[in-house]
Amino acid sequence: MTNPTLPTAVPSDLSLDPVAARGRLVRRLVLLGIGVLAALVLPLVIYPPVASDILAWALFALSVDLLLGFTGLLSFGHAAFWGGSAYVTGIIAIRLGVPFPVAILGGMIFAMAIAVPIGYLSVRRSGIYFAMVTLAFAQMIYFVANQWLDVTGGENGLQGVPVSFFGISAVETDSFTFYYAALVLIVIGMVAGWRIVHSPFGRVLTAIRDNSARARALGYDVERYKLIAFVLSAGLAGLAGGVFTISHGFVSLQEVDWPTSGKVVLMTVIGGIGTLWGGAIGAAVIVLLEDQLSSSGFEGTGIITGAIFIIVVLLFRRGIWGTAQNGFDRIRRALAVRAQRKRNGDSAVATRIDDGS
Amino acid sequence: MSATVSVDHLLTTRSLTKNFRGFTAVRSVDLDIRRGGIHALVGPNGAGKTTLFNLLTGFLKPTSGSITFDGRDITGLQPEDIVHIGIARSFQITSLFDNMTALEHLQLALSSPTGVSLRFWRSERRLDRFRARSLELLDQVGMADLANREVGHYAYGQKRAVELALAVALDPKLLLLDEPTAGMSLEDVDRTIELVLRIATGRTVVFVDHNMRVVGELADRVTVLQQGEILVEGTYDEVRQDEKVITAYLGQAHA
Structure with a gap:
C-alpha cells in the first residue's frame, strides 16, 4: 500500500495485510471450534441414528465436492462408490465378524478399485458427457446388485449387518456411543479431503478446473490428475457409505440407485460448491428435512427438497456456506475501509485540498 | 530432403499438413528453425499460424507429415510430454488461472517437471521451495511487486507479462509465443520487445505477430504463410521486399 490516502485500495490488498491474515486465522479457528462443538453435541440434540446419517452424508457430499468444486467434474454416479462400499462393508461384517472399521476399510478399498476403470473411461469426457458416463457405470453396478441375489439379497437388501467393535458393548449396542466412534472415522475422511485440496496436487486440480488446456501447456497430464482425484473421491465416498451401513445395520438397494447420486449432488450444491465444508451443511439440511417430513407422514419429500434446490440455484449460487462467506467478507471489508478512513482522515482531506489548488 | 539433418536446426517439419473436415489449414509445410534464433511467422488471418503452433505443441494431431525436435520425432506426442521435452x-x-496469484502460477510451472504435484498427502507449503525462483522470474518481467495478487485483478499488459514468465519458467529450448503483443498499447509493445529479447538469450524463439515493427525488431528469420502454405522465407528485409508478399498483403492492384 504505497498510497495510504486511497481507501479503495484496501479491500483487494487485504490478503497481504498481516492484520487481515491474523483476522482470517481467528475466523478459521472460530469456525473450526463451532464445527467441532456442533459435531460433539449433535446426538444430544437429535436422534443419534439420524446424527450418524448426517455424518455419513456430510463426508459423501465432501467427496463429491472434491470432484465438482475442486476438479470441475460433475459425477452423477457416486452411488456406485457409496453403495458399492456399503455392500462390501456389510458382507465383510456379516461373514467375517471383524471390527467395523476393518469392514469399512474393505468397502473403501472396493470403492477405489472399481473407481479405477470407471474413472479411466470417464475422465476422458467432460461436462455433461462425464456425468452421463459415470451415471451409466453406476447403473451397471446397480444392475449387478439387483441381480446377484446370493450375495446382495437383491431387492430385499442385505439384512443383519452386525456392529462389532472389539467387544466394547457401549459402541456395539448404543447408537449414541456409536455416533462418536463413527465421528472419528468421518473426521479422518474430512481431514484427508482437506489435505488433498490444500496439497500441491490440489493446486493442480484447481488449475485443471479453471483452465485445463493451460494446465496441459504447463506440462500436467490432465487425465492422470483427474483419475487420481476420481479414485480418491471414490475412497471418501466409500468410507462414508461404509459408516452408513454399519449405522443402519442393513444395506438397501437404493444405496446404489441413481437417486442417491442425485441426492448427494443436491447436498453439495445447497451447501456450496467448492467450499469443502458446505456439503456438511447441505447434508444436515436434507437429512433433517427428510427425517421431519417422513416422521410427519408427508409423502412428497422430493417436492420440498427440489424446491430448496431451485431456490438455492436461482438466488444463492454459492450455496449456504458460500453465501455466508460472502457476507462475512463484505462486513470485514467494510470495517477495514472504515478503520482505514478514520486513520487517514486528516491526510486524505489535506490531499484533496492540495489537488484542488 | 538430404539424409543428413543439419545440426543447427532445432526444429524441423516435413510435409506437415492439417485438414479440418476437408478444409486444409496447414498444407505441406517444411519449416526449419535455427537453433538460437528468433523466428517470426507472419501472414494474414487464417494463414494457419495458430494451427501450426497447435501442431508443434501437440494440441492438434497432424493429418500427415512429421515434426522433429532436437533430433527426435515428436509427431503425435501429447502437449504435456512436449513441454517436458523442451x-x-x-x-x-x-x-491464466484468474483465482491464482502470479506467484502461485510460477510455482505451478516450476513444480511441473519435479513430480511434487502428485503428492496429494503433502502440504501445499511444499511449493514454497519454488518461491525464490518464482519471484526472480516475475522480477524479470517486472511483476515481482504484484506477485501475491490474484491475476484476475491484473491489467492486460500485466497478464501478458505473467504469460511470458510462465513460459520461461518451464525452461524450454524452444519458446513459442502466439501474438505476444496483440492488443497492447505502444509502450507495452516496446516493453514486450525488450522482454522477449532478454528471455531469448540461450533459447530459440518462434513467434507469431501482426505488428510488423515487432517482427522487424525481433526476428532474424521470417516465414510468411498464406492459406496454410509457406509463401516466402528469409530475413525481414528480404521478405518485406518480396513481390509475392506485397501481393498477398496489399492485393494485385498495388503490386
Missing part, C-alpha cells in the same frame, strides 16, 4: 508456448488469448 517446447513451451504462450497463448494468443491470455490464458
Whole structure:
C-alpha cells in the first residue's frame, strides 16, 4: 500500500495485510471450534441414528465436492462408490465378524478399485458427457446388485449387518456411543479431503478446473490428475457409505440407485460448491428435512427438497456456506475501509485540498 | 530432403499438413528453425499460424507429415510430454488461472517437471521451495511487486507479462509465443520487445505477430504463410521486399 490516502485500495490488498491474515486465522479457528462443538453435541440434540446419517452424508457430499468444486467434474454416479462400499462393508461384517472399521476399510478399498476403470473411461469426457458416463457405470453396478441375489439379497437388501467393535458393548449396542466412534472415522475422511485440496496436487486440480488446456501447456497430464482425484473421491465416498451401513445395520438397494447420486449432488450444491465444508451443511439440511417430513407422514419429500434446490440455484449460487462467506467478507471489508478512513482522515482531506489548488 | 539433418536446426517439419473436415489449414509445410534464433511467422488471418503452433505443441494431431525436435520425432506426442521435452508456448488469448496469484502460477510451472504435484498427502507449503525462483522470474518481467495478487485483478499488459514468465519458467529450448503483443498499447509493445529479447538469450524463439515493427525488431528469420502454405522465407528485409508478399498483403492492384 504505497498510497495510504486511497481507501479503495484496501479491500483487494487485504490478503497481504498481516492484520487481515491474523483476522482470517481467528475466523478459521472460530469456525473450526463451532464445527467441532456442533459435531460433539449433535446426538444430544437429535436422534443419534439420524446424527450418524448426517455424518455419513456430510463426508459423501465432501467427496463429491472434491470432484465438482475442486476438479470441475460433475459425477452423477457416486452411488456406485457409496453403495458399492456399503455392500462390501456389510458382507465383510456379516461373514467375517471383524471390527467395523476393518469392514469399512474393505468397502473403501472396493470403492477405489472399481473407481479405477470407471474413472479411466470417464475422465476422458467432460461436462455433461462425464456425468452421463459415470451415471451409466453406476447403473451397471446397480444392475449387478439387483441381480446377484446370493450375495446382495437383491431387492430385499442385505439384512443383519452386525456392529462389532472389539467387544466394547457401549459402541456395539448404543447408537449414541456409536455416533462418536463413527465421528472419528468421518473426521479422518474430512481431514484427508482437506489435505488433498490444500496439497500441491490440489493446486493442480484447481488449475485443471479453471483452465485445463493451460494446465496441459504447463506440462500436467490432465487425465492422470483427474483419475487420481476420481479414485480418491471414490475412497471418501466409500468410507462414508461404509459408516452408513454399519449405522443402519442393513444395506438397501437404493444405496446404489441413481437417486442417491442425485441426492448427494443436491447436498453439495445447497451447501456450496467448492467450499469443502458446505456439503456438511447441505447434508444436515436434507437429512433433517427428510427425517421431519417422513416422521410427519408427508409423502412428497422430493417436492420440498427440489424446491430448496431451485431456490438455492436461482438466488444463492454459492450455496449456504458460500453465501455466508460472502457476507462475512463484505462486513470485514467494510470495517477495514472504515478503520482505514478514520486513520487517514486528516491526510486524505489535506490531499484533496492540495489537488484542488 | 538430404539424409543428413543439419545440426543447427532445432526444429524441423516435413510435409506437415492439417485438414479440418476437408478444409486444409496447414498444407505441406517444411519449416526449419535455427537453433538460437528468433523466428517470426507472419501472414494474414487464417494463414494457419495458430494451427501450426497447435501442431508443434501437440494440441492438434497432424493429418500427415512429421515434426522433429532436437533430433527426435515428436509427431503425435501429447502437449504435456512436449513441454517436458523442451517446447513451451504462450497463448494468443491470455490464458491464466484468474483465482491464482502470479506467484502461485510460477510455482505451478516450476513444480511441473519435479513430480511434487502428485503428492496429494503433502502440504501445499511444499511449493514454497519454488518461491525464490518464482519471484526472480516475475522480477524479470517486472511483476515481482504484484506477485501475491490474484491475476484476475491484473491489467492486460500485466497478464501478458505473467504469460511470458510462465513460459520461461518451464525452461524450454524452444519458446513459442502466439501474438505476444496483440492488443497492447505502444509502450507495452516496446516493453514486450525488450522482454522477449532478454528471455531469448540461450533459447530459440518462434513467434507469431501482426505488428510488423515487432517482427522487424525481433526476428532474424521470417516465414510468411498464406492459406496454410509457406509463401516466402528469409530475413525481414528480404521478405518485406518480396513481390509475392506485397501481393498477398496489399492485393494485385498495388503490386
